[in-house]
Amino acid sequence: MKSVMLVGKRSVEIRDIPMPDRNKGEALIEVEFVGICGAEISWWASAGDTSRLPCVLGHEFSGVIKEIHEHGEGFIVGDRVTANPLIACGECSYCLRGQTNLCDSLKLMGLYGYPGVFCEYVSLPLNRLYAISSKVSARNSVLAEPLASSVHLMSHIPPDLSNNAKIAIFGAGLQGIFCLNLARINGWSNVAMLDVDDDRLQIAYEQGASLIVNSLREDSIDRLKRWTDGSGIDLGIDTSRSGDVRGRLLQVTAKGGIILLLGMNDPIVKADFRLAVERELKIQGSFGYCTQDFEKAVQYICDGSIAMDRFIRMLPFSEALNAYALSTTFGGEYLKTVVCMKDTGLS
Ligand SMILES: [Zn+2]
Ligand SMILES: [Zn+2]
Structure with missing residues (x-):
């Protein structure tokens, strides 16, 4: 055969x-x-x-x-x-x-x-x-x-995360679009999607993203801060292929917020982890x-x-x-x- x-x-x-x-x-x-x-x-x-x-x-x-x-x-x-x-x-x-x-x-x-x-x-x-x-x-x-x-990644979200929580997903590839859909299914409707590809962002928009940001053209941290009236996102998800996303997530996640990591690229990154301490961020990897x-x-x-x-x-x-x-x-x-x-x- x-x-x-x-x-x-x-x-x-x-x-x-x-x-x-x-x-x-x-x-x-x-x-x-x-x-x-x-x-x-x-x-x-x-x-x-x-x-x-x-x-x-x-x-x-x-x-x-x-x-x-x-x-x-x-x-x-x-x-x-x-x-x-x-x-x-x-x-x-x-x-x-x-x-x-x-x-x-x-x-x-x-x-x-x-x-x-x-x-x-x-x-x-x-x-x-x-x-x-x-x-x-x-x-x-x-x-x-x-x-x-993606189902496994989303299983790491505490069940008591408010339905009004503001979620940002970095990377509008298949896993990012799955996470967007799973957020919707679980009752979270405030989801921002960030990518560098307009076609993918268009898919995210059609699939129900409340905000799409092309991070080549816009400062993603600034845009997410404005979207959350300065407080930062409650939950950030990295499905991207870009190492610097992890550093950006540390900067843009609100106090007590959660960061979920799926992307496997760029294993060594420079990021300010004092932010994770000061803001008591919870950082969780997800595998398989x-x-x-x-x-x-x-x-x-x-x-x-x-x-x-x-x-x-x-x-x-x-x-x-x-x-x-x-x-x-x-x-x-x-x-x-x-x-x-x-x-x-x-x-
Ligand atoms: Zn596979
Ligand atoms: Zn075993």
Whole structure:
């Protein structure tokens, strides 16, 4: 069967691999759609430790069950599914506390040597599968995994944060737009969105942002201070790819406020942490997601609360080899690339 493999730095090949082994308690799934993830693009761009190559890419997907190998409770052949691709050991102290995203030996399918789903068929344990309603569009059917990261980030917000709280999200990429939607779903309607790309800010505006700021043209700190009558934002979220955002968040967050960090770029930054002390800011990182976050994400996709059709670019399988390079060059009008495994499934 065909598979899409990372074989070297910026080098992807279609290679023939054997059909997967079918083990007890697993379902054989015909993969239909595969999303291209930012973490994969970073790996594709660097290749890093080449002893982990070649590796089948892909961890955001949807497909249809073709066979079930015993104990198939809850699923039948023909069901459309996705799977949680984060693999935790289940035994370390973090796993035992339910913090599977912090597992000591966490693995992600399709990254750093663990085989992914960018191939025609995968066989996966039934207990990692989630049904995706047939009403969900092809484009949205792969979104549960990236959405789970935003759901996890938002789970760090104290439940008593007032509905009048002023929230600023830096970075109007897919995660930023997800956070904007999740804020709306949870009753927070005062959300400012900051980015350097007008197309993305336009998406944020259409998705309900109360204020959009292009931080190339406007002083974002000054603009947010004016928006909050000088007091500063109650909650700041960094999903951006810019290290200096963290310093700006320290300057613009109100006393007692909260800063949530998701962006992984520019790990070393210069920032004035006296502000965090003086203002008693709470700074919280967020990494991956836990089972309950993934479940919630599937629910939001299936009930239509989050739908991103217009912002997803669909590519035929014939473009699979270019998908990673193309994802780095798309204008801001797209937030995600999805490859259709069969050219006939394009819509
Ligand atoms: Zn992903
Ligand atoms: Zn563990």
